[in-house]
Structures are given as structure tokens and as C-alpha cells.
Amino acid sequence: MLAPYLIGLVGLVLFPAAVTLALAFTEYDLVNPPSWAGLANVSELVTDPVFRVALTNSLVFALVAVPLRVLLALGLALLLHRRSFGARPARVAALLPTAVPEIAYGLLWLWLFNPLYGPINQLLRVGGENGLTVLGRTPPQWLTDPTDARAAIILMSVFTMGETFVVLLAARRALPADVYEVAALEDATGWDVFRRVTLPLMAPVLALLVVRDLIASLHFSFVPALVVTDGGPPPYATTYLSLFIYRTGFEYLRYGYAAAATLVMMLLTVAAVVVQWRLFRRYRAFYRL
Amino acid sequence: MGGRAGGPPPLSGRIGQIWRALGALFVLLVFVPPLLLLVSGSLTEPGLPPSPTPRLIPDPVSTAGYRQALAVGGVLRAALNSLLVAVVAVPLSVLVAALAGFALARLRPRAAALVVVASLAALMVPATALLVPRFTIFRALGLTDTLVPLIAPALLGTSPLYVLVYYLAFRALPRDLYDACLVEDMTPMGIWWRVALPLVRPVTAAITALTFVLTWSNFLDPLIYVYDRDLFTLPLALRSLSVLDPTNFPVFLAGAVLATGPAVLVFGLVQRRFFHHDDQTGRNRP
Numbered sequence: 001m002l003a004p005y006l007i008g009l010v011g012l013v014l015f016p017a018a019v020t021l022a023l024a025f026t027e028y029d030l031v032n033p034p035s036w037a038g039l040a041n042v043s044e045l046v047t048d049p050v051f052r053v054a055l056t057n058s059l060v061f062a063l064v065a066v067p068l069r070v071l072l073a074l075g076l077a078l079l080l081h082r083r084s085f086g087a088r089p090a091r092v093a094a095l096l097p098t099a100v101p102e103i104a105y106g107l108l109w110l111w112l113f114n115p116l117y118g119p120i121n122q123l124l125r126v127g128g129e130n131g132l133t134v135l136g137r138t139p140p141q142w143l144t145d146p147t148d149a150r151a152a153i154i155l156m157s158v159f160t161m162g163e164t165f166v167v168l169l170a171a172r173r174a175l176p177a178d179v180y181e182v183a184a185l186e187d188a189t190g191w192d193v194f195r196r197v198t199l200p201l202m203a204p205v206l207a208l209l210v211v212r213d214l215i216a217s218l219h220f221s222f223v224p225a226l227v228v229t230d231g232g233p234p235p236y237a238t239t240y241l242s243l244f245i246y247r248t249g250f251e252y253l254r255y256g257y258a259a260a261a262t263l264v265m266m267l268l269t270v271a272a273v274v275v276q277w278r279l280f281r282r283y284r285a286f287y288r289l
Numbered sequence: 290m291g292g293r294a295g296g297p298p299p300l301s302g303r304i305g306q307i308w309r310a311l312g313a314l315f316v317l318l319v320f321v322p323p324l325l326l327l328v329s330g331s332l333t334e335p336g337l338p339p340s341p342t343p344r345l346i347p348d349p350v351s352t353a354g355y356r357q358a359l360a361v362g363g364v365l366r367a368a369l370n371s372l373l374v375a376v377v378a379v380p381l382s383v384l385v386a387a388l389a390g391f392a393l394a395r396l397r398p399r400a401a402a403l404v405v406v407a408s409l410a411a412l413m414v415p416a417t418a419l420l421v422p423r424f425t426i427f428r429a430l431g432l433t434d435t436l437v438p439l440i441a442p443a444l445l446g447t448s449p450l451y452v453l454v455y456y457l458a459f460r461a462l463p464r465d466l467y468d469a470c471l472v473e474d475m476t477p478m479g480i481w482w483r484v485a486l487p488l489v490r491p492v493t494a495a496i497t498a499l500t501f502v503l504t505w506s507n508f509l510d511p512l513i514y515v516y517d518r519d520l521f522t523l524p525l526a527l528r529s530l531s532v533l534d535p536t537n538f539p540v541f542l543a544g545a546v547l548a549t550g551p552a553v554l555v556f557g558l559v560q561r562r563f564f565h566h567d568d569q570t571g572r573n574r575p
Contacts, residue, residue: 001388001389001391001392001477001478001481002388002389002392002393002396002404004385004388004389004444005385005386005388005389005392005444005445005446005452006389006404007444008385008441008442008443008444008445008446009404009407009408009411009445009449011426011444012419012423012441012442012444012445013410013411013414013419013445014407014411015422015426016419016422016423016426017414017419017422019422019425019426020418020421020422023421023422023425028425030428076316079309079312079313079316080312080313080316082309084306084309084310084313085306085309085310085313086310086313086314086317087309087313089313089317090312090313090314090316090317090320092557092560093316093317093320093321094316094320095556095560096320096321096324096553096556097320097323097324099502099552099553099556100324100506100549100552100553101505101506101508101523101524101545101548101549101552102506102508102524103506103508103524103527103528103545103548104327104506104524104527104544104545104546104548104549107527107531107541107542107544107545108323108326108327108330108542108545109323110531110535110538110541111330111538111541111542112323112326114538117538119326119330159320159323212413215413215415216415218415218417218418219415219416219417219418222417222509223508223509227528227531241417242415242417245417245418245420245421246417246420246513249420249421249424250420250424250513255421255424255425258421259421259422262418262420262421262422265415265417265418266414266418269413269414269415269418272413273410273413276413
């Protein structure tokens with residue numbers, strides 16, 4: 001009964017991972033059979049400025065977007081975990097962007113961010129003159145200015161934190177009520193309750209979610225960068241590791257080189273998984289798993 | 290929904306309630322407009338100069354974007370392909386996940402733990418990290434430019450997460466039940482199909498819906514495996530619409546609405562389960 005799944009697990013994940021390892025040391029362009037290249041790919045990666053930019057972009061993206069996503073999800077979970085007026089539709093609304101197909105979501109923002117007729121800049125120009133905002137500044141050039149483009153990708157990805165939100169919502173609801181009753185008896189302020197009760201109790205879940213999101217960020221920057229900013233504006237402002245791999249492999253047909261870059265991505269993933277495993281072990285006793 | 294059991298006593302009573310309601314309103318104001326704009330943008334007349342002020346309801350309301358999207362982009366054909374993939378992949382995927390989850394629940398703990406750890410590891414791997422190796426494998430098998438690579442993830446249960454969810458659901462069933470079935474001389478297959486599966490029907494409903502959403506929205510796989518226009522799925526057709534004319538936004542937004550519709554609809558049908566899944570004990574039910 002387990003067989004189909006095991007075939008899938010081995011054939012679609014474990015074996016491909018092994019193939020990456022082998023492919024990373026070859027030259028392969030689909031036409032000619034792979035030829036052994038030794039460490040040529042690796043040494044080229046080390047000196048490749050584009051790869052370095054892509055790696056930096058990916059890391060910066062993860063370090064900015066992931067905290068924002070988790071903080072937003074936490075805020076929403078704490079705000080909406082109880083029954084109150086409008087909480088139910090608000091919960092659904094917060095989850096909706098996650099349900100929209102990636103590509104449709106990307107196209108939506110491609111339009112929203114358009115500097116001329118995109119709604120965001122139209123809104124920013126309300127009350128201003130000559131295409132300036134009320135404060136007399138030029139509105140952000142989302143698709144042509146490197147910093148604004150990076151901000152745009154981050155903004156897009158912040159909206160899709162639905163999964164994290166659902167998990168945190170469940171985690172918050174699973175907290176014991178009596179702790180809060182004691183806190184109320186002691187006249188604790190809302191901030192105290194958050195800092196001394198809620199946060200410590202949710203810390204394990206939060207830590208695991210942060211690591212998970214860090215890994216996922218390697219992936220969820222791909223479609224926005226491909227569709228909305230096309231890896232630009234020059235030079236490679238929003239070329240992330242995932243886009244670099246895609247371009248190298250599927251556009252420049254350098255599969256061996258792309259595999260070497262993939263290897264770097266997998267190493268990052270493994271590092272994160274190790275961190276996660278250690279966290280899990282530490283909290284295991286806590287959760288009596 | 291939330292119930293009193295899990296929540297703290299109301300922070301300063303009425304005032305807290307009002308703040309929470311305002312907060313909820315704010316959340317709605319931030320998260321809903323982008324999706325409304327998606328619909329409103331798709332109903333704009335293509336080719337008109339942009340209006341100087343932002344407006345939620347386009348003037349004039351026009352369905353020309355939809356007509357052009359259907360005419361130019363082969364959107365209809367692509368939608369059929371997407372449907373075909375979903376019809377094959379979704380039942381297969383749910384079947385694989387349910388079988389695997391059941392097998393895991395019945396396996397010796399050590400063997401089960403091994404598969405669970407492997408599943409968790411597979412869950413962690415970013416999808417883009419598997420693009421190149423999977424592609425070379427499918428290429429070697431001569432399966433690129435067919436719909437097979439788009440259906441293949443069903444063997445993984447689409448996401449190993451769903452296998453784990455089934456595992457937890459089947460493990461939560463009382464052990465006596467399985468013992469009773471064994472006394473009745475039922476085969477494992479029989480227990481799975483006639484006893485266990487009917488008991489986790491809500492789980493199956495939720496997982497079927499989520500599998501559909503993931504399969505329907507899959508953009509990455511078609512992007513690398515399919516080049517023949519006749520095999521394009523809807524997400525890929527959308528991409529080609531936007532590449533064709535990136536300035537003609539009503540057309541590609543119309544396509545985006547068509548692709549989003551089924552996903553959001555199915556998602557809406559099951560969303561309540563996400564907010565209830567900590568309620569299995571019933572203690573939090575109002």
C-alpha cells in the first residue's frame with residue numbers, strides 16, 4: 001500500500017537529488033551526452049558575479065521577507081483567533097491571496113505595480129500634481145528602480161503568508177486558557193501577557209515556522225521575479241537563486257552549471273533542516289511528542 | 290467560531306471588542322482590494338488610455354478583455370488541458386496519499402518513523418531545487434512535452450504533507466477498531482476502503498480540495514516540460530498572454546480571473562476546515 005508513494009518519494013525527490021549531485025560535475029546541454037567536467041562548474045560558480053548577486057539577493061530577500069511574513073501572520077493570528085465582529089471574514093480574506101494561482105497573482109501585481117497606469121501609483125498620485133505624490137515626490141518606480149523592484153517583490157510575497165497564519169492561529173488556540181486567567185488575576189497588561197505568556201508559549205512553533213519559511217523563500221521568490229520584474233531591473237536586481245538556476249538551465253542550456261547552483265541551494269536547505277531538527281529536538285520534551 | 294475555551298478573558302471587555310472589530314475591518318481593507326482590482330481590471334476596456342484617477346468600477350465596463358483572451362491566447366484549449374490534468378492527477382494523488390497514510394499508521398513504529406522523516410525532508414526541498422534534475426530524468430525517459438510530468442507529482446500525493454495528514458488522521462482512529470477488523474478476517478485493503486476511509490471523510494474532502502488547488506495552479510512544471518501550444522495548461526497560457534502584450538492588461542487579467550475562479554471557489558468550500566482543525570476534540574465548539 002505504501003509502494004506508489006515510495007516510488008514517488010524516491011523517483012521524484014531522492015533520485016533527482018542524487019542526479020543533481022552527479023550532474024553538478026558535468027557539462028550537459030541536452031544535445032550531447034553529459035561530459036565529465038570535474039570541479040569546473042564549482043570553480044566557475046565561485047567567480048561568477050551573477051551567481052554571487054543572485055545568492056546575495058536570495059539571502060537578503062529571505063532576511064527581510066520572512067520576518068515580515070511571520071510577524072504579519074502572528075499579528076493576524078493574535079487579532080483574529082477569537083470570535084469577534086468581522087473576525088470570520090477577515091480570516092478568510094487573509095488566506096485568500098494564498099489560494100490564488102501563483103501566475104495569476106504575479107500578473108495581478110504586474111499591473112498593480114505599473115508605474116503609469118497601475119492602481120498603486122495612481123493612488124499615490126491622488127492629490128499631487130504633474131505625476132507627483134501629495135508630498136511632491138515621484139512615486140516609486142516599481143519596475144525600473146532596483147530598490148523599488150526588490151521592495152515590490154517583498155510586498156507581493158508578504159500577502160501570501162496564509163499557511164503560516166493558519167498554523168499560528170491553531171497554535172494560539174491550543175494554548176491553555178488557565179494561564180491567561182492567572183495573568184488576568186494578576187492585572188497583567190496586554191503587552192505583559194503577550195511578552196511573558198503568549199510569546200514564550202508560541203516560541204517553538206514560531207521558530208519552526210521561521211526556518212520553514214526561510215527555506216520556502218528560496219522558492220516563492222521565483223514566479224514574482226520571473227513574471228513581474230523579469231529578474232531586472234539591470235543589473236540583476238531581482239535575480240534570485242531560483243531564477244538564476246532556471247535561466248542557466250532552461251534558457252542557456254547549461255544543465256551541469258545549473259545543477260551546481262542547485263547544489264548550493266540544497267546545501268542551504270540542508271543547513272536549515274539541521275537547524276530545524278535541533279529546534280525540534282529541543283522542544284520535543286516541551287510538547288511531549 | 291473561536292469559542293471561549295481557548296481564548297483569554299476579554300481584555301478590558303467592550304473596548305477590546307471594538308478594537309478587535311476595527312482590526313478585523315482593517316484586515317479586510319488590506320487583503321480584499323487586490324482581488325477586487327483583479328476583477329475590475331479584467332473588466333476594463335482594452336486599449337483605452339489609463340484613467341488619471343484610480344477607480345474600482347471601470348468605465349465603461351467591458352468584457353472585451355475576456356473575448357480577446359479566449360480568442361488570442363488559446364485560453365479555452367488550455368483550460369481543457371488543465372482540467373484533464375486535474376481529473377487524472379487529483380483522484381490519483383488522493384488515493385496515493387490515503388493509501389500511504391494508512392500503511393504508515395499500520396506499520397511498525399520504526400519503519401513508519403523512517404518514512405515520516407523522509408517525507409518531512411521531501412517537504413523541505415524547495416521546488417525550484419528539483420527543476421533541473423527532474424527535467425533531465427523526464428527528458429531521458431522521453432516524457433518531456435507530454436502531460437505526464439504534470440501528473441507525476443500525484444505519486445507523491447502532490448505534497449508529502451497530505452500523506453502525513455492522512456497518517457495522523459488514521460493513527461487517531463481507535464486501535465480496537467483495527468483489532469476488531471482483523472478478528473473479522475478483513476484484508477488490509479478491505480479495512481482501508483470500508484472502515485478507515487469512511488471515518489476520515491472530512492480529511493479526504495479537505496485534501497482533495499487542496500490537491501485540486503495545487504494541481505490547477507501548478508505553473509512551474511508546465512513551464513519547463515511543455516512547449517507545444519496545444520498542451521499548454523491554463524497557467525502557462527496566462528504567461529504567454531502576458532508575454533505577448535505586457536501592456537494590454539485587461540486581456541491577461543481576464544485570463545487571470547478565469548484561472549483564479551475555480552481555485553478560489555474550491556478553496557472557499559473547504560476554508561472552514563482550516564479554522565476548525567484544532568477542534569477535533571469538540572471542546573472548542575460553540
